[in-house]
Amino acid sequence: MAESILVRVRRLLSARIEDSVDAMERANNDGVMREAIREVDRTIDAVRGDQERAMTRRLQAARQTEMIARKVEELTAKARFAVDGGRDDLAEGALKRQIDLEQQTSNLADVQDLAREEEAKLDESLAALRGRKAQMQEALAAFEIARADASMGGDGGFSQARHVEHKVEQAEAAFDRAMSGAGGVGFARGDVGALNSVAEIDAMQKNASVAQRLAALKQASKAA
Known part of the structure; x- marks a missing residue:
């Protein structure tokens, strides 16, 4: 796994979204956040590429392991044939080759384990980056709405x-x-827009209650 990818992921995940929003406010434009979102997209692509390469290494190691297993079986048959023919020396050579191949199998198992761990870590990074991108997009949308409101008010x-x-x-x-x-x-x-909507409903309910009470007072006055 390329260290540069890990560094980029850590930097993007540790960055404060509030800082980008503050920078947008000072510059009075949304370019800062849009560039940050593009950087997240580029990093997602890079992480996905590393994940695919790790998966390729794992699958290749698995295929090699299967090939070696078949070869070991063949050598067992050859060694047995040599013993039956009174050629223990040849049988020993076949068994030595088996040991060498079994060592390769052990190494390939390590490759698969490391690749599997790398895939899992990269998958976690992808999920975290996608979550961070969603947060940035929400912050950008909120900023644009607030800026539009400010331009009118x-x-x-x-x-x-x-x-x-x-x-x-x-x-x-x-x-x-x-x-x-x-x-x-x-x-x-809570989503800012949703919270504002709830607050507006509360205000409407309060106004309706005031109107009902006022109407009741007027009705009582007429009856008197």
């Missing part, structure tokens, strides 16, 4: 919303860490 509301969202994200992250440390499972973090 001014930067003040946008900056305040980002500040509040950042605080909420920090609180959720702290809660997740506490749950994980206690052996629990952290809750899935």
Whole structure:
């Protein structure tokens, strides 16, 4: 496994998405996050290529192992034939060749084990990178929506919303860490759009309740 791939994976997984969002805000464009997403895509392709090469090594080693097993069986038959013919010297040569091939089988088993471990690690890296890409895409989409809202309502509301969202994200992250440390499972973090929708529904319900009470008061006044 190429060390450069591992370094790239660790760098991308350890990078803070919030830093990219802050950089986008300072530059007032989304190029930073888009380039970061492209870098994740390039790394996914590289990891997938390494995984395919590891699988190829494993399959080749497995095929060689099968070929050697057949050869060992042939040598057993040859050694038996030599003994029956009174040629122990030839039988010994066949058995020595068997030992050499069996050693190769052991080496090939190690190759298969290492390749299998490498495939598993690379598969984990792929899953993590795909998850990171999804997070980046969500952050980019949220930034673009917030920027569009700011263009219609001014930067003040946008900056305040980002500040509040950042605080909420920090609180959720702290809660997740506490749950994980206690052996629990952290809750899935809420989508910003979904949270805003719920807040708007709460406001609508409150307004409807006020309207109902006001209507009741007016009805009671007329009855009096």
